[in-house]
Amino acid sequence: MKKTGKLWVIGGTGDSVDAVKHIVKHSFPCIVTVTTPTASDLYPTLSNLSIQIGKLDKKEIQQLCTQETVKGIIDASHPFAINISQQVIEFAQTENIPYLRYERPSLKINSQAIYLDSFEHLLEGNYLENKRVLLTVGCQALSRFKSCHEKLVLYARILPKLESLKMALNAGFSESKIIALRPPITLELERSLWQQWQIDLVVTKASGKQGGEDIKLTVAKELGIPLIVIKRPLIQYPKQTEQMSDIIEFCYQCFQGVNHV
Structure with a gap:
């Protein structure tokens, strides 16, 4: 089967790296987009794989799909990266380009954690008052807590x-309240950090096992520390899967002209 055009993988996560490796193993030409140079280093160097760095707006999405003759889109972005997913879904439906969302498996609801629908619910409630709080929510969300520093002790892991x-720093965190670590974080290190900072409460996102959510749940249970989990945003994906095998089947269908938008 002659493969003209490319598959576009929206990347930047460990999930997308796995997806790309499976795709190129089956000899499909592929372009992956990431937002930072550091993220691009995660991917293998192969002749049938190209990488584009930088955030995309609607016009740039159109240009990419036209220039690369995109046959299908595999959205393997982070579960909380809703802006790019929403833009691409709208574009794919308008242009009749097959789209598949790879959604990393969610963990089952755990009685050890408190699950909230959004950061707004967290900040509107009385969950954080007079607590020593560790935030493992990504740097994008830290600005939401800028006004909280006078009321409680906040630590951020980035x-x-x-x-x-x-x-x-712009969100008001002093150098002594910031720790920079690249996942994965081991169970022992996670436990030690909570203990060293005498943490009373941890806030994280429902990022699944890939994001270390399972380890945080274990440590929370061991130490008797409450864990607040911000649920994933609700997006109506046209088509989604948790299986890598479905991605490969989707790739073959894209190059056979099967419409899966």
């Missing part, structure tokens, strides 16, 4: 990137 550090 990725070891200059951009992330700047965002944490």
Whole structure:
């Protein structure tokens, strides 16, 4: 089967790396988009794989799909990266390009955790008052807590990137309240950090096992520390899967001209 055009993988996560490796193993030409140079280093160097770095707006999405003759889109972005997913879904439906969402498996509801629908619900409630709180929610969300520093002790764990550090500092976190670590975080290290900072409460996102949610649940149970989990945003994906095998089947269908939008 002659493969003209490319598959577009929206990347930047460990999930997308796995997806890309499976796709190129089956000899499909592929372009993956990531937002940072650091994320691009996660992918293998192969002749049938190209990488584009930078955030995309609607016009740039159109240009990418036209220039690369995109036959299908595999959205393997982070579960909380809703803006790119929503834009691509709208574009794919308008242009009749097959779209598949790879959604990393969710963990089952755990009685050890408190599950909230959004950061707004967290901040509107009385969950954080007079607590020593560890935030493992990503640097993008830290600005939401800027007004909270006078009321409680806040710590933030971020990725070891200059951009992330700047965002944490701008959100009011002092250097002594920031730790920069790249996942995965081991159970022993997670436990030690909570103990060292005498944490009373941890806030995380429902990022699944890939995001270390399972380890946080274990440590929370061991230490008797409440864990608040912000649920994933609700997006109506046209088609989604948790199976890598479905991605490969989707790739074959894209190059056979089967419409899966």
